[in-house]
Amino acid sequence: MRVGFLVNPYAGSGGRIGLKGSDGIRLLNPEIPGRVYRFLSRAPDVEYLVPRGKMGEEYVKLRKRYTLLNSGRDDSTRQDTLIAVEEMKEKGVDIITFVGGDGTARDVAEVAGSLPILGVPAGVKMHSGVFATTPESAGTLLTLFVQGKARVVKAEVLDLDEEEYRKGRYVVKLFHVANTISFANLLTPSKEEYNYSDEIDSIAYFFLEKIMKDDVTYIMGPGATVKRIEQILGLSPNFLSIDIIKGKKVVKYNANYEDLKSLTGELKLVLTPIGGQGFVIGRGNQELGPEVLRRVGREDLILVSSRAKVNKLDCLRFDTGEPSLDLKFSGVYRVIVGYDEYVAISTCSIT
Template identity: 55%
Template sequence: MHKIGFLVNPVAGSGGKIGHKGSDDLAINNPDTPQKVARFLKLAPKDNIKYITPKGIMGEIYFDNSFNVKLIDVKNIERTTREDTIIASKTFLELNCDIIVFAGGDGTARDIYSVVGNKIPLLGIPTGVKMHSGVFANTPEAAAILLLKYINNEASIIDAEILDIDEDEYRKGRYNVKLYGIAKTVSYLNYLTPSKEEIKSNEEELDAIADYFIDTILKDNEYYVFGSGSTVKYILKKLGYETNFLSIDVTYGRKLLISSANYYDLLNLTGELNLVLTPIGKQGFLLGRGNQEIGPEVIRKIKKDKIIIISTKSKLKTIDCLRIDTGDSELDKKLQGVYKVIVGYGEYVAIKTCDNTSVVDNDNT
């Protein structure tokens, strides 16, 4: 009988759509988390497995009678804090759990790691805003596949960095990442997301990309939603605007309409929409990490050929494929394929998306 420690941080990711760039100082639950946990549990293995999980909203409410579940006590079962994560993690350790699966972000990973260290492998279902650490699966479905492969002894146990940032500095556009330790996690094919890596961009490359975009792509009568990242913000800088490199910004042609837009600002846009994105260094994420403001209903308003991807060549060398996790698995499938990435003035490189929407080839056994 495998014992799986299972924990949900209901607050993680609650700042994403509102453009808060973190959730550490918020006391509201993320409305998207139940759906993501359900996506994981739909494919999660059940046979010869006991899930050990806290009472209430940190685990109990997500399971039906088809799972073998043991409930544990935490301090709060209605409005949780990091103290509850720590209490649960201590219990997982005491009960000799084989692995801890958690839904959350970097803060949750930090809290669990502070208790268990590298004694138990950690596997994250991505529900946070910032997920720089290397213990997160690409999607909830990928987390289920990784757990299954671990149970069947088909996955590798590897070292992974536990990273986090200062959210106050992050919201001011200052990117300070700290290493908190090296955890154990589960790896199989490309279902696990690598740790985020900051890539120093060559200014000549950025100039060429921005000039090409402004000279040949930018139209005066269309909206442009500019994602986060210094590569994208270099275009806005060329247009005369200094914006936070973590924000989502909107222009109408060359005119800046909204700086630091949130999900609801974007939903209200009408007319022809273009989306300008750059992948995250080493992780390769286009959507779903650090730009949750661009949610599924916004993306559905944008034609696939209106998604414009830019990257420096040095960053692209660190990426094996493009990752997409919009929060809607059906939309993720529609966005799969090969994309042309602008890497210079009139220069493109073709890169495919990761196959992170595979269905487990069994019936949850």
């Protein structure tokens, strides 16, 4: 078994600073090494074919058996990814694993052809269906593939127009249908979109009339259901941003990680799970970084969702950036689906 492995060191760099993506942002993401090592801690002992420098070599040289490719450089671009995947194919790899987000998945799938690909989640959005739920899950999935236990399945590779996304307009396109590998719930489904009915109004009014308190600071996550609460308050939110509200007034629109870390007093998070995937934290809301999440408990998460969306989820998922925090937020949640109506749903088992 020969495994192609590459890293996009810029993936996810726009998440904590509230830019909703990394396209056009040439900032190295300091969280990439941690995600790579979490993956490698579970990955099998096989031969890895890796590009040079920060695209792969830097991470495996003391941890795995590897063959160095001719491609790869620290200041990598999309073209370097395409060249590396082409070289992996020429060398006869059995699967290509990569660390990145939807943009990286799109580049890898463009060249991979029928080869299965597997993403280690490190981007901001990750709507595509080729990503494992966590870096550890990616390592476990790859191990199961080497053992002949994981099956090859088809999955969508999706990507957003990030310029439109940052303006609050959701424009998603299907670019490829790729082969990937799956076992149990280790692979994340593609994101699904739902048409919401008047039920989100009943959710919003219930929250405003029975839950919201004037002396509590509310961190309002992205998504139409959460933003409907803000609209009924007379605010004009971008439905993709994280906003801060206290006393039914906006403190800050489009808050980033630093803004949230500076908050004092009692905090509550108002969030909605991603349709089809079930992610509550870790997809599209990376502004909620570890220092913020350590200040709140499970009881401080207020989850809202249309009944149709939550009924199609098998479980809720958390990818906070720290495994200990993922464990902290595991358990059963009551999701508000109407006026004083709830649906109970548990988090996925952590692998």
